[in-house]
Amino acid sequence: MANSASGESIIGRFVKIVSAFDDSHPSMSVAELGRRTGLPVTTAYRLVNDLLLERLLDRGPDGNVHIGTRMWELVSRGSKMVGLREAALPFMEDVQAVVQHSTTLGILDSDEVLYIERIGSHSTSVDITKIAGRLPLHATSSGLVLLANAPSEYQESALARPLTKFTETTLTDPPQLRRHLAEIRQRGYAVMPGVIVKESSGIAVPVFGPDNTVVAALSVVVPRNEENVPARVPVLMASARGISRALGWRGELKGALRQSR
Amino acid sequence: MANSASGESIIGRFVKIVSAFDDSHPSMSVAELGRRTGLPVTTAYRLVNDLLLERLLDRGPDGNVHIGTRMWELVSRGSKMVGLREAALPFMEDVQAVVQHSTTLGILDSDEVLYIERIGSHSTSVDITKIAGRLPLHATSSGLVLLANAPSEYQESALARPLTKFTETTLTDPPQLRRHLAEIRQRGYAVMPGVIVKESSGIAVPVFGPDNTVVAALSVVVPRNEENVPARVPVLMASARGISRALGWRGELKGALRQSR
DNA sequence: GGAGGATTACCATTGAGCGGGAATCCAGAG
DNA sequence: CTCTGGATTCCCGCTCAATGGTAATCCTCC
Numbered sequence: 344m345a346n347s348a349s350g351e352s353i354i355g356r357f358v359k360i361v362s363a364f365d366d367s368h369p370s371m372s373v374a375e376l377g378r379r380t381g382l383p384v385t386t387a388y389r390l391v392n393d394l395l396l397e398r399l400l401d402r403g404p405d406g407n408v409h410i411g412t413r414m415w416e417l418v419s420r421g422s423k424m425v426g427l428r429e430a431a432l433p434f435m436e437d438v439q440a441v442v443q444h445s446t447t448l449g450i451l452d453s454d455e456v457l458y459i460e461r462i463g464s465h466s467t468s469v470d471i472t473k474i475a476g477r478l479p480l481h482a483t484s485s486g487l488v489l490l491a492n493a494p495s496e497y498q499e500s501a502l503a504r505p506l507t508k509f510t511e512t513t514l515t516d517p518p519q520l521r522r523h524l525a526e527i528r529q530r531g532y533a534v535m536p537g538v539i540v541k542e543s544s545g546i547a548v549p550v551f552g553p554d555n556t557v558v559a560a561l562s563v564v565v566p567r568n569e570e571n572v573p574a575r576v577p578v579l580m581a582s583a584r585g586i587s588r589a590l591g592w593r594g595e596l597k598g599a600l601r602q603s604r
Numbered sequence: 605m606a607n608s609a610s611g612e613s614i615i616g617r618f619v620k621i622v623s624a625f626d627d628s629h630p631s632m633s634v635a636e637l638g639r640r641t642g643l644p645v646t647t648a649y650r651l652v653n654d655l656l657l658e659r660l661l662d663r664g665p666d667g668n669v670h671i672g673t674r675m676w677e678l679v680s681r682g683s684k685m686v687g688l689r690e691a692a693l694p695f696m697e698d699v700q701a702v703v704q705h706s707t708t709l710g711i712l713d714s715d716e717v718l719y720i721e722r723i724g725s726h727s728t729s730v731d732i733t734k735i736a737g738r739l740p741l742h743a744t745s746s747g748l749v750l751l752a753n754a755p756s757e758y759q760e761s762a763l764a765r766p767l768t769k770f771t772e773t774t775l776t777d778p779p780q781l782r783r784h785l786a787e788i789r790q791r792g793y794a795v796m797p798g799v800i801v802k803e804s805s806g807i808a809v810p811v812f813g814p815d816n817t818v819v820a821a822l823s824v825v826v827p828r829n830e831e832n833v834p835a836r837v838p839v840l841m842a843s844a845r846g847i848s849r850a851l852g853w854r855g856e857l858k859g860a861l862r863q864s865r
Numbered sequence: 866g867g868a869g870g871a872t873t874a875c876c877a878t879t880g881a882g883c884g885g886g887a888a889t890c891c892a893g894a895g
Numbered sequence: 896c897t898c899t900g901g902a903t904t905c906c907c908g909c910t911c912a913a914t915g916g917t918a919a920t921c922c923t924c925c
Contacts, residue, residue: 352912353614353882354654364682374902385884388903393615398714406902410682412713415720418679419736421625421671429735432723436697452673453659459676462693474690475680613881614913635871644915649872651913667871 356382356390360400361410366473370409427559428460430589431550434582435561439463441578444565447472448550449485450558451493454501456486459559471540472564481506481520482513484535484545485560491527492549492557498524509539532576537567546575548583553591561586617643617651621661622671627734631670688820689721691850692811695843696822700724702839705826708733709811710746711819712754715762717747720820732801733825742767742781743774745796745806746821752788753810753818759785770800793837798828807836809844814852822847 351359359380364370371379377387391408394400398413419425431448439446445463449456455477472478480486480501490501498521506515512535514520527533536544547562561583563575584592612620620641624632632640638648652669655661659674680686692709700707706724710717716738733739741747741762751762759782767776773796775781788794797805808823822844824836845853 358658361678397619415683415685416736417622422676424676475677
């Protein structure tokens with residue numbers, strides 16, 4: 344791992360540098376970047392220069408650096424996320440148009456939900472999801488849907504982890520959660536009233552890939568006081584099927600047959 | 605740079621690796637990756653392992669590697685593209701709904717248009733734009749709008765470059781182009797009939813940032829045989845203003861005043 | 866069972882990366 | 896105008912991480 348005294352590879356430092364940028368720090372001076380990443384000044388400057396040369400970072404007119412356009416381009420071009428997002432977007436718009444609340448698409452990634460797309464109401468109802476944001480599995484409707492459809496070993500390891508109780512409605516008891524997951528798997532959707540934020544409820548349904556596995560969760564966040572939450576489920580389900588089909592899913596026949604044996 | 609015989613830095617190799625993935629090659633074996641990048645086998649394997657450890661690459665169930673979820677996440681979280689895209693999306697949907705043809709958002713990046721978002725008709729009318737795809741400036745309506753609003757030194761260097769003539773309507777003569785750019789700048793929009801593909805026409809308008817500079821171009825691609833092309837301009841302009849405003853643009857007052865002096 | 870490819874293991878060599886220190890540049894305060 | 900604190904660039908000797916050959920092993924498909 345590189346000649347560094349700290350024993351890190353360049354790749355590791357690269358990750359550190361890229362991670363230093365986020366919503367509230369979209370660009371910064373190299374010195375600040377060095378501080379945020381904990382890299383020695385000289386090293387930070389040398390590394391940043393290399394990255395600037397390859398255009399993985401760009402330098403703004405104020406001299407501050409930020410994630411490079413080239414970087415976004417390369418990743419977007421090669422990543423499977425974009426395809427999923429593109430397939431889902433039209434259907435998400437339909438949901439958003441009908442439900443009038445923000446609609447999100449999330450995938451399972453290392454014990455959390457990673458939201459890869461989000462559209463809708465900029466202000467209505469409290470919603471803490473962000474594009475490229477993460478939330479815990481057990482405390483979100485999307486997470487529960489994804490967990491419910493994950494391999495059982497994965498489920499168990501997820502349940503074995505300490506589970507934070509965000510509000511009084513957050514389930515944290517493994518056996519209770521296990522029962523809930525079974526229910527979700529059977530019903531085909533998850534409803535979570537006030538799980539992370541008290542005032543909102545989440546509803547989520549699974550999206551299937553060509554091999555009939557669950558690849559994502561489609562969900563809406565609605566104000567908790569709405570009575571007709573279950574009325575929202577059919578729209579979500581229909582749209583999720585639309586997305587699945589766009590991804591190459593060919594109906595649930597195979598799955599049903601397998602189940603009936 | 606690096607102990608490599610080829611004299612490349614790790615960063616450079618990293619770029620090579622990431623660049624190896626695209627639409628038609630979303631995942632591949634490490635050996636193939638090595639071949640595509642021209643890296644020595646051993647080096648490719650070692651590098652890929654490092655990247656897998658940091659989750660910048662992920663390994664699929666078939667053993668093939670692809671761009672990692674973490675990579676997409678880090679870049680999306682830190683990049684300014686996402687903000688621009690999010691601001692633009694609702695307005696792009698409006699355009700798409702009204703015009704019924706594919707709508708794109710492009711930015712100026714190293715002598716080309718880089719399309720950062722695209723929605724609409726999956727099949728209607730020929731359109732070769734892709735998200736994270738590039739096209740030459742002088743041969744697209746978006747490119748012309750961006751070029752027309754770029755600093756004049758930039759314009760000159762762009763015009764000095766050899767310009768490919770895609771169809772008989774592509775302007776490649778610098779003086780002629782210069783005149784055309786002035787016209788576009790004054791009118792506030794560009795119309796390009798059959799520039800890259802004969803059957804389609806592009807219409808584009810500028811999107812402004814808070815400092816009143818042009819940050820992107822909003823455009824639609826319509827079949828060339830449509831007569832009412834100019835009728836599409838107002839919708840585009842109104843939507844572009846909406847996007848600009850969402851980005852913090854505060855009207856063209858300052859610009860107008862500056863002009864009138 | 867064997868041919869062709871992908872993947873892992875081994876290892877001597879070396880120069881790219883490292884980071885401390887000091888000089889320089891720059892902007893805002895006094 | 897100078898002073899000051901921060902950002903940035905320059906310099907330079909040390910050293911071990913990265914390199915990339917060769918060869919062994921593991922698969923798969925015919």
